[in-house]
Structures are given as C-alpha cells and as structure tokens.
Amino acid sequence: MFIPSHITGFFKITRHENLLKTGSTGAGITLNRGVSTKLVEGPGNVYFNDEKIDLCPSKDVIHYLGLKNELKHDITYISDFPLGCGMGTSGCCALGAAYELSSTYNFKNMQNDIDRSNLYNKNESNISELIKIAHKAEVRCNTGLGDVIAQHTKGFVIRKSPGFPIGVESVDIKNMDEYNVLVDIFGKKETDTVINDPSWIEKINNTSDELLGKLLKKPTLENFMELSYYFAKNTGLASEEIIEICDDLRFTAGASQAMLGNAIFCICKDEELNDAVSILSNPVVCKIYK
Numbered sequence: 001m002f003i004p005s006h007i008t009g010f011f012k013i014t015r016h017e018n019l020l021k022t023g024s025t026g027a028g029i030t031l032n033r034g035v036s037t038k039l040v041e042g043p044g045n046v047y048f049n050d051e052k053i054d055l056c057p058s059k060d061v062i063h064y065l066g067l068k069n070e071l072k073h074d075i076t077y078i079s080d081f082p083l084g085c086g087m088g089t090s091g092c093c094a095l096g097a098a099y100e101l102s103s104t105y106n107f108k109n110m111q112n113d114i115d116r117s118n119l120y121n122k123n124e125s126n127i128s129e130l131i132k133i134a135h136k137a138e139v140r141c142n143t144g145l146g147d148v149i150a151q152h153t154k155g156f157v158i159r160k161s162p163g164f165p166i167g168v169e170s171v172d173i174k175n176m177d178e179y180n181v182l183v184d185i186f187g188k189k190e191t192d193t194v195i196n197d198p199s200w201i202e203k204i205n206n207t208s209d210e211l212l213g214k215l216l217k218k219p220t221l222e223n224f225m226e227l228s229y230y231f232a233k234n235t236g237l238a239s240e241e242i243i244e245i246c247d248d249l250r251f252t253a254g255a256s257q258a259m260l261g262n263a264i265f266c267i268c269k270d271e272e273l274n275d276a277v278s279i280l281s282n283p284v285v286c287k288i289y290k
C-alpha cells in the first residue's frame, strides 16, 4: 500500500497524557512520492529500502495490534525519501504497517482502548481505528504529531485541532495540477530532538500561535508558503543557509524548510520550474497528492 509523504510548513504542539489527544495543529501538503509497504513471510523484521532496521513506530503498531507474538511476516518498506528529513516518512511507515497488518491478520487480542472487532474490514470506523494506532505509535516514539492525520486526509491539509477527534480541512485548490513541489534534502534532523525540548516547544508555539488563523482566512498555497517561511525563520528552526536559498526562490509561490528536516521545499508553477531547479542542489520534482 502506498502512503504519501507529508511536508509540514508550520505547526503548534499540544501535549496531553492521552496519546490520542496529543498532536499538532498546522498545515502541510502530501506528495505523490512516499512509501510502499508490503508484508512478506518472515519472523517479524522491518526492512527499509532493503536495510533491516529497528523502527520504533512500526514496532509500536505491531504492539498496539497485539501481534507481537503471532506475527509471521516481515514488513518491507520501499521509500522515495530517507527517514528523518521532514517528509513524514515515519508516519508513512506507521500507517502503511497498520493498513497492511490489518488486512492480513484477524485481530482478537485488541488492547482495551481500541476496538479490534473486525478491524480487517475496511469500513469507516475500522479505518479510523487504524489511523489512531498509527498516530499513537508516532506520538509515543516522538517521530511525529500530525503527519498520520494529514497522510490519511491527503492534499493541502490544514489541521485545525490536535490528534483525535480529527479536525482537518483538505483545501480545494482549483488549479492544483499546475503546481510542482521541489524537495531538496540536505541532511537529517531527528524530530524527537525538537518536539521534546521545552525551549523549542515554547519558540514553536509562540511563533505559530496566529498562523493557523491567518491561513484559514486566506487558504492559498502562496499564503501557506509565506506563513511557513515566517515560521521557519522566526522559530530559528531553519539554518541561515536554508533561509538564503528560500530568499533566492522568492519568484516562485514560495519556499521554506520542510518540518522537521534539514530540507527545503518550494512550490512553483511550470514556467518557474527550470529557474527554481537551477537554484537547488539536488531537487526532486513532486506533485501535490490528493
């Protein structure tokens, strides 16, 4: 199953003792690149682009589904982007695992807070249980707060409330196909080093406080990019190098840092594409995926 990558432009953190009430508000876009998840017979290992890894959110999904002792499959991920670069790759892995395992196994040992009855049937309420499982895994592992909900929603997603119940808007942009999303990855930035640090949380939440309202008043991709750039610069999450490159890309619909990664994303129309590509080092050209 394919799960789209998700780039957050800006976000605000809400923490709660209940993992389902922990999450973020903010905005982002899903991409036509992401992660394909497959199960193959095996002892329960996780493979990411052919490398065996111990991936916390995938292990948590297995645990929440009560499959730890009965798993007879390995989870294999083929990913367009690496982990830890702001593409919500860990969210793709959590959601992909939840969907694939649910179609393969019949759940009898559901944990108390999640209704496992007929989880393998793909009706609305069962899908919502799977999204909860993937979200809980991401939150507990400190790898994401809003990616899973956006990846389920798809498109240009504004998250108006944190966690569950889901409160999102998938904005209808009429000429969405005319826009390209360029992604240029410089290196890793582990999400947990930021979202657990009180001084980062304060900077992030103070800076993003008014941004959601401003985007809801004018929900365009251009405004989204302007607010994302403001967020990246004023939180101090983006390096000077990244801000300089974003400044050079001002002739496009906008450029900013992909949260939370050491990566740039830029939204541009076809006629701006060649010039934008020439400014970046190693851009991957994507489309918004809905």
Ligand SMILES: Nc1ncnc2c1ncn2[C@@H]1O[C@H](COP(=O)(O)OP(=O)(O)OP(=O)(O)O)[C@@H](O)[C@H]1O
Residues within 6 Å of the ligand: 006, 053, 054, 055, 056, 082, 083, 084, 085, 086, 087, 088, 089, 090, 091, 141, 142, 143, 144, 147, 189, 190, 191, 192, 259, 260, 261
């Ligand atoms: N080789 C590896 N083996 C095991 N875990 C890894 C490996 N590489 C990365 N990870 C883990 O993957 C997770 C990446 O999560 P992170 O949330 O930082 O990235 P992401 O979901 O790809 O991007 P973002 O959430 O910033 O959009 C981290 O928990 C990290 O420890």
Ligand SMILES: CC(C)(CO)[C@@H](O)C(=O)[O-]
Residues within 6 Å of the ligand: 008, 010, 011, 023, 024, 026, 086, 088, 143, 144, 145, 146, 147, 191, 195, 259, 260
């Ligand atoms: C925390 C985060 C920026 C990491 O990708 C994302 O999950 C989000 O927007 O909540």
